[in-house]
Amino acid sequence: MDHCYRHPGRETGIRCTRCERPICPECMISASVGFQCPDCVREGSGTGRSPAPNQPRTLAGGTIAADPRLVTKILLAINVALFIAVQARAGLVDDLALVGAWPPSPHVPVEGVTTGEYYRLFTSMFLHEAPWHIVFNMLGLWWLGGPLEAALGRARFLALYLISGLAGSALTYLLAAPSQGSLGASGAVFGLLGATAVLMRRMNYDLKPVLMLLAVNLIITIAFSDFIAWQAHVGGLVAGTVVAAAMVHAPREHRTLVQYGTCGLVLLVTAVLVVARTAMLT
Known part of the structure; x- marks a missing residue:
């Protein structure tokens, strides 16, 4: 080649x-x-x-940027800043992590997505407690994010990242126990992994390396499912793959409609899952 x-x-x-x-x-x-x-x-x-x-455009129709990793750097900085904040302030994780509903207590009111704290679906995507957790996720974000941001453009890459993370949060909320806490950028990173496979296929690259990486990560997810929110990984992977497919395969004459229409559809499905789970728990 x-x-x-x-x-x-x-x-x-x-x-x-x-x-x-x-x-x-x-x-x-x-x-x-x-x-x-x-x-x-x-x-x-x-x-x-x-x-x-x-004006010249990227593969997916985005604007050519002088720094093709700017959004990747900003996302990484947000994750690191919140990790430092979590270490400095006790209780911040409890306030922002994804949880359906904390068990009722005579002294503490029930809290969680079920009680209207939908922001947890978003904030949990940027939280990490353990150093190994944030190191692995940020390495994945850096390695996968740069090439994807260059190929998609800033706005499309950011949409891919956020939608993947939200889809992972929604599936976790739907399938996990209401009191099970979840946090981390893993859902979004798995979305980037799925998108990388789509992009490499579009570019006629050898898919073996990324498929092997994906297989290893899925095996680890299943093997340690008692400690890993596998729902976030699966949800992020599916959403990222679908969104990326629309980004790189959309016909030129209807590119914007197909790309953002697909993003809107995935977000709609995500919202339906959240509403359905909330109705089940209330």
Whole structure:
């Protein structure tokens, strides 16, 4: 397989339609037919520069960014900041972690998603208690997030991350015991893992490495299901795969409709799961 002319360490099966040099997802820019490299776009590809509405786009139609890892860095920083806050303030985890309902107590009122604290579905995605927990999740976010953000664009990547995390929280809320607490970015990271498989398939890359990584993680999830919220992993993986498929396979003429329509549909299913579980518990 060829290597990107700007990033020699990256294999690729895609070539610039103008100069035919091999380009990786970070370098490919959507053109009227196929993809072009940054140099050809900069030179106007012999037809002059494109007008503002037709500015160069990423594989998924996002805007080309100077820093293709900016959103990944921000998400990582938020996770680390909250981890530090959790260590510094006792009780913060109890306030923000995902839980359906704490058991009734004569002295403590019932708290949880069931009682209207729906923000827990979101805040739990950024919480970690153990150092090993946040290290593994942040390594996954860094390794998977950068290439995905470069290929999808900032807005689409952020949508993928958040929707995957929320779907993981919703499935955990639906299937886990109401008093079982859950926290961590694992659901969102599994969504990125599923999206990576979709992107690699789209780019005709060898899927064996990512499928092996996915298989190992699923085996670990099942083997340690007593200590891991497997529901979050499965929910995030399914949502991330579906959203990513819409992102990279949407037809150019209906790209926005298909991409954001799919995001809206996944969010709707997520909301239905949450409403259904709340009705079961009240």
